[in-house]
Amino acid sequence: MKTQAPEKEKRKPDDHPPERPPKHGARTEDPFAVDREPRGRGPTDGRSDTSTRSKLLIPYYPKDVGDRTEPFPPGVISWLCEGIQILMPDGTPHLGKLDRGVTYKVRVDVSNAGSRLASAEVAVYWADPSAGFGPPHLRRKPELGPSRTLSAAPGTTDRTTTINLAPTATTPDHICLIAVVSAFDDSPSGSWNPLADRHYAQHNVDIVHVDQGGIGTFWFFATNPLPEAATLTIRIHPTSAEALHTLSRRFGADWRELRSGAVGVALSDRGRLERADSELEIELGAGERRLCQGLVSAEGLRRGEVSAVTVEMIAMPARGATETVGRGSFGAIVFTD
């Protein structure tokens, strides 16, 4: 168990943040201020695709080059992308419940691990807390501002201008953000799957406050992201120690991993809660969703400690095709009060 100071500023995947180009060798006594270093080395730290196109991604971690064929490295949280930041009006990073009347700012990091300059377009949508995204459940106005464009140079990470996020009276307390980056020659797959497609990223988290030794609950939708009927498998498990370490740095709190038996998930059908288990399976039509409840026991957690629960969803087409699966994840961060 370790504690570290909270990370006041997001660490860029580059030693030289693009907004402040380095002044290599500039000397204060010199009459010239040198500011002509092309923006810093990028997400690849010199590595780049050998193809001649752009390769856009929303980075989940420093030096992310967008390889989504393998699981994220240990410590990287699939439901909490570092490349999406929600800021308070004063610029303080925000995580958790949204207050009405406050206009938050959202900004998105975009990396280009390819070898071509790209005119990148970044769109941000919100949805109810969900394991899995897809139409027709994507929302934007009036809460979120419009898309942004930026020029993504190869080997660099840049950041969009901020997008307003202003919750209204009808906006849920917790919403998920999903960001999509695209360019003419580098378009997303249409899968809305941040786990498999580098063009997508999500900020998909609930904060649960639990009394010491008590039980907390959280709600989310299991959403079929496929345009056809599918069997969804929902699994819930304690978040790994490596990921908790990442979270503890963010919150400046001690972390503790939950017991495997301390979490459960259940369908909530018209208010009637079914028995909670670590896994459930449901059949859903194209774009259909079902409300689920997650349960977490804070047994063993001490006051002030942080832990988390990860929900994973896999959607297999009901017709039996196996080459195309939908995936999603959702997280709940647990604090003991």
Added chain:
Amino acid sequence: MLDLYAHFAALEVLRVRLKREFVSGSLTAASAVETLKAIESTYPFAVLGSVVDHLIAHAGPSDAEVDRLQKAHALAVDVRAFLNDLRDVRTAIENVARNPKAANALADYNAARAALADLYLRYDPLVARLQAFVWQLHPLRHLTQHPVSTDQPTGAWPWRDLFLSRRTGAFAAEVMKLARASGRPEAIAFAFGVGASYVGNIFGSSYLTHGVGGPRRSHVYRDRLASYSVGAWFRHGQLAEGADFDPIRRVPLFGSPQNPALPPWLTALLKKAFSNVYASGDLPAVLPDVEAAYVQLLEHWRLLHSFPPLAPAEPIDDTLDLAIVNTLTPQDKDPDEPTTPRDGPEPEPDGPERLFDPGPGSPPWFMEKHEDWLDYVKEACLDLLFLPIFLIRVGFWLGHDANENEPPKSGGLASRASKLSTPLTQSEFDAVMGGKDILIAVVWLHHLDAGLHHFATACLKVLKVVGLIYPEREDLLEPTYRQFVVLPPASLGVQWPSLPPADPALFLQPPAGSLEAPATSPSTLGPGHKPIAFLMTGFGGSASVMSEGFDLLLDELRDLPSSPLRSSNLNLDADRGHLAACWTPAAGTSVTDNPQSPVVLSYGDV
């Protein structure tokens, strides 16, 4: 030979250094003080002097280049107009789609369809002109190689190459002498600029040739790419921040804007300098026509700055975008899409290409796959294949016959244009607006807009890689340009001086052929050094314009006989390395011999 912006930077540095020496009291010679005052009061003349090599280059060999640029510019204007007109159509369609019940919605919609039909008719002729232009470019002929590379006698050389390779110091000293004799501050400022040009070329060309892998005479297009990349690096920097003057970074215009002309005294001064310096030897039959060259230089400058980057496509209107993402499936937008979305992006190449991936931690100097400049043309051509498909799809979804279920996969634009220009009836319009068609049309309009932007950008890229226009700041991060603004590490195995490539079209990659002998060293600079290193001390180089370059001019500024300009002529292409003197192949030998037999010319030799 440096580009214009690097010359401006060298002049600014030398001006600051001169002022600093004056303020500190270490430079008190009357002639130097007079020069400083002249520069400060008539700086535009110093700026023109600093690009005197470009002025002379426009007395001949740059004509083909300017001609290509003029043709490219005419095309760029039309491509831009096409894109802007398409964007007007897109705006109109999105407005109608957002509010189809508006009173004028049908009329606006039909007008937009008609405007799109007009674009259908303009597309093929525009593409034909673009293709004709590329055929004019290929094979590349717009840059003139140094005639020494083919052993031509100096009498057949253009004045540019004579100026850069013969009696170089003597010319700078002569201009200074004549300027002082005239007593004109403008002339003295101009002469200082000529000195800055001399020094800038000496130190800058060694940086250029280092990145190029060989001298300009062997790598003319690669040298141009390097020169414009370095120029773009200086152009987008803030070199003179903190200096006590407002730098001028353009070719100054003298005379009326409609009829620019060099001041008569300057024309006379230049002619006299040429006739005095190049008085004997095997020389061109006539002196350079500096008046015509100046007009051509201004035209070239104008053209160089007539290709601004195009704004990317605007995102789809917010309301429509949300309707699209929640309504359309990938196969709605494109019937050829698989029925289920792909699980993730295209698989990454895992074949032989991976063998050449330098992997994490490797320096970013490795090259793209592009070796041949025509690869960039091919890339633009790929866009040309897709754009008509996009155009037809947009038109289809904006209103199609009931018996057509999906867009035609082939067919000419002209035949579709007449159908598109036929106004829809209210009921037809309502049918389009009431279903998915209008949303699909909006998606394809966005694709078309982005595709045209991509195509136009690809066309500009062709002009950049063949050295007709400058790269932009963002371009410098691409390996094609970056290799010239961050000197390569030894691990890349770039050797110097490389012989000309067997295939002249393969100039984007570092030359990999045999080496010229005797071996020389390109510069005092090292891996990772950026252009600032040749300009100022403290950025990696052991010699720079600001220190050793200024020292080279110092005695000339003091009007002392010991001025190095009065005793040596350095090759302004750094043809055989840093501080190499003007040279010629020994009698009876050829520059193409390997090893060569270079003989350093005496001060008075041409």
